[in-house]
Amino acid sequence: MARDPLTAGPETDLALPTSRKALITLSVMLVTFMQILDTSVTNVAITHMQGSMSASVEEITWVLTSYLAANAIVLPATGWLAGLLGRKRFFLISVTLFTVSSFLSGIAPNLTLLILARILQGIGGGPLLPMSQAIMWEIFPLEQRGMAMAIWGVGIMFAPIIGPTLGGWITDNWSWPWIFYINLPVGIAGFFMASAFLFDPPYLKRARRIDVLGLLLMVLGFGSLQLFLDRGEREDWFDSTLIVTLAVVGGTAVVLFLLRQLTADEPVVDLGVFRDRNFAPGTLIVAMVMFGLFSSMLLQTLYMQKVLGYDALGAGLALAPGGVGNMFSLLLAGRLVTRMDQRLLLGLGCVVNAVALSMMGTLNLSVGYWDLALPRLIQGLGIGFIFVPLTTMTMANIPRERLGNATTLFNVVRNFGGSAGIALAATFLARRSQVHQADLVSHVNIWSPQTADRLQELTRTFFLQGADPYTARNQALGTLYRSTVEQATVLAFMDDFWLLTALFAAVIVLVPLFRRVRLTPAGSPVPGD
Numbered sequence: 001m002a003r004d005p006l007t008a009g010p011e012t013d014l015a016l017p018t019s020r021k022a023l024i025t026l027s028v029m030l031v032t033f034m035q036i037l038d039t040s041v042t043n044v045a046i047t048h049m050q051g052s053m054s055a056s057v058e059e060i061t062w063v064l065t066s067y068l069a070a071n072a073i074v075l076p077a078t079g080w081l082a083g084l085l086g087r088k089r090f091f092l093i094s095v096t097l098f099t100v101s102s103f104l105s106g107i108a109p110n111l112t113l114l115i116l117a118r119i120l121q122g123i124g125g126g127p128l129l130p131m132s133q134a135i136m137w138e139i140f141p142l143e144q145r146g147m148a149m150a151i152w153g154v155g156i157m158f159a160p161i162i163g164p165t166l167g168g169w170i171t172d173n174w175s176w177p178w179i180f181y182i183n184l185p186v187g188i189a190g191f192f193m194a195s196a197f198l199f200d201p202p203y204l205k206r207a208r209r210i211d212v213l214g215l216l217l218m219v220l221g222f223g224s225l226q227l228f229l230d231r232g233e234r235e236d237w238f239d240s241t242l243i244v245t246l247a248v249v250g251g252t253a254v255v256l257f258l259l260r261q262l263t264a265d266e267p268v269v270d271l272g273v274f275r276d277r278n279f280a281p282g283t284l285i286v287a288m289v290m291f292g293l294f295s296s297m298l299l300q301t302l303y304m305q306k307v308l309g310y311d312a313l314g315a316g317l318a319l320a321p322g323g324v325g326n327m328f329s330l331l332l333a334g335r336l337v338t339r340m341d342q343r344l345l346l347g348l349g350c351v352v353n354a355v356a357l358s359m360m361g362t363l364n365l366s367v368g369y370w371d372l373a374l375p376r377l378i379q380g381l382g383i384g385f386i387f388v389p390l391t392t393m394t395m396a397n398i399p400r401e402r403l404g405n406a407t408t409l410f411n412v413v414r415n416f417g418g419s420a421g422i423a424l425a426a427t428f429l430a431r432r433s434q435v436h437q438a439d440l441v442s443h444v445n446i447w448s449p450q451t452a453d454r455l456q457e458l459t460r461t462f463f464l465q466g467a468d469p470y471t472a473r474n475q476a477l478g479t480l481y482r483s484t485v486e487q488a489t490v491l492a493f494m495d496d497f498w499l500l501t502a503l504f505a506a507v508i509v510l511v512p513l514f515r516r517v518r519l520t521p522a523g524s525p526v527p528g529d
Contacts, residue, residue, distance in 0.1 A: 020197065021139050021140065024135065024139055024197045024198060025136060025139075025148070025151060026193065027190060027194045028131070028132035028136065028194070028198075029151070029152065029155045030186060030189060030190040030193065031095050031128055031132070031190035031194070032152075032156065033155040033158075034098075034183055034187060036155065036156055036160060036163075037163050038102070038121075038183060039067070039160070039163070041163045041167035041179045042063070042167070042179060043163070043164070044163070044171065044316075045171045045176040046060055046061070046064065048171045048175070048176040049063060049114070049176050052176065053111045059111060061234065062115050063111075063114060065230045065231065066115045066118045066119045066122065067125075068226055068230055068419065069223050070118070070120075071123075071125060072126075072223060072225070072412075073218070073226075074127060075126040075127065075130070075222070075408065075415060076218050076412050077269075078127040078131060078408040078411075079270070079407075080268045082404050083404070086200050086204075087135075087198075087200050087204055088194070088198045090127065091128070091198060092194055092195060092198075094125070094127045094131070095187055095190050095194060096187075097121075097123060098124030098183070098187060099124075099183060099187025099191065100120075100124075102180040102181070102184060102187065103180065104117035105177075105180040106177035107177070129156065130407040130411040131407075133152060133410075134403045134407040135198070136151075136152050137395055137403055137407070142396065143338050145396075146333070146335070146336075146337030146338050146388055146389075147334035149387070150331055150333060150334030150387075150388050153326075153387045153388060154330055158323045160297070162316070162320065162323055163316075164315060164316035164319060167179055168313035170182070203400055209265075209266055211260070211266060214257060214260045214261060214267060215268060217253050217257035217260060218257050220250075220253040221249075221251075221253030221256075221257050222250075222254065222412075225246070225247075225416070226419060227250075228243060228246040229422075229423040230419065230423065231246070232423050233427050237427065269408065269409065270405045273398060273405060273406045274409075276397055277514075277515050278397060278514055279397075279406065281510060281514055282390060282394025282395075282410070283394070284510065285507055286390060286394070286410065286413060286417065288510075289383075289386055289387075289390070289417070289504075289507065290414050291417045291418065291420055291421035291424075292500045292503050293421070294419075294422050295422060295496070296425075296500055298422050298425055298426065299360075299429065299496050300315075300376065301319070302426075302429070303363065306489075307365070307489060307490065318373050319376055320373075320376075321374070321376050321377035321380065322376035322377060322379055322380035324377065324380065325379070325380030325384070326381070326383050327380075328381065329380065329381045329384025330388060331384075332385075333345055333387075333388035333389065341516050342389035342514070343512070345389040346385070346389040346511050347508055350382070350505070350507045350508045351382075351508065352379075352382030352385065353379055353504045354504040354505050354508075355382075356375045356376070356379035357375070357498075357504065358498070359374070359378070360375045361494045361497035363494065363497075364490060365490060391410075392517060393514050393516075394410065395407070395410075428495070428496055428499070429492050432491070432495045432496070433485075433488050433489050433492040434488075435492075436487075436488035436492055440488050441484055458479050459472045459473050459476040460472075462476060
């Protein structure tokens, strides 16, 4: 008698028909893509929200901060909550909460209610990513998981790339509430599809008790650290009492939380997966990669909008080739990952990213579209060759009953790597701009022949445009100063990009820490050298 695929043991592949796998994949990818897309779309629309809410810059940024903080708080508990409530039920609750809170965000009449809706949206959206990854990993046999992760990667990597373009178009042609309303049909479709096709695996570990102390430490620690990263640049980091308090409270609470998890009978997060030879370096590398990816996207966007004067739509179009390269390399890597040493693919992806970032480090004020788009295309190609082998090697030897926990930890580290990249890249950019500005100004001598000639030329230009001699001279001095500041900013961007180039070069050094996973038709991982 044929065995029921839904009652297979933990070491047995779930013998699901191909059509069922495809429908499950579509279900989880639909809502995951929606959740990630929403984050990048909201970033673009923030200035429109500020105007309609009559809010200050400090006030409106809480629309972003509240979502990220709520996301960071619930994410570490995803595996435990799935065991407590049942994974299918928890997935449906998360989709429902995200969809309903999207509607509430769109109709919010004031800033306070908008922030509350965004907190609910963050709580609902946080668990979707690790749960979808665990579901995708378990329904495919090991030799097919490389392609499965490639398909999953198209969603999580492509969404933030098209987000700025889509967000710019929606806010320019409709209005900002529509960036939330577009989630409604997707969320409803995802809910009904997940209801029909998802299931709870028989090996899912059910939580029997609630670790109240662990949960409190988790909320306090991860919430404080996320606020620390998100508010640090705006509050001038450790010159702010708030930031110092968040750092101390968050760091202390996370350390106590980790100690609690090592001693609790039923921990919220099982840290035992870090004993796996591949999981520990995998989480370290994913943090470094997401640091580099998110910070480089932020820097490119800032360069185009603040230095070159691109609007949101123009900046999105310049970033778009990265998505094309990413989709191509993800699908190609999904095929190659079962045929060659995954460490070679990972190393190749790091080299390609280092090359792309070094190209970005040579930008200047006269660059054209393809000077910006070509490095993005190359970077997109590199990311695919990193993501697929990295995920495959990191998760290959994790027992299925611990997959939910492992994907949760993987995504916690991934999120914090991206958040740290955004925060520190902006800080380093500001500090290096000040350093270069001071250096350039110290070399500008108004008595030197070259500077005097330049000032005279500018003064004459403004005089011919109708200014009196005194005003023309002041305008010339102002133009010279702005030019100096502009050059200092460009040099600061170059410093950031070269630093990220070095980061990806450093990742290459860590690749030998992995043990190769040999993917056989039988679907059993055989550790290599």
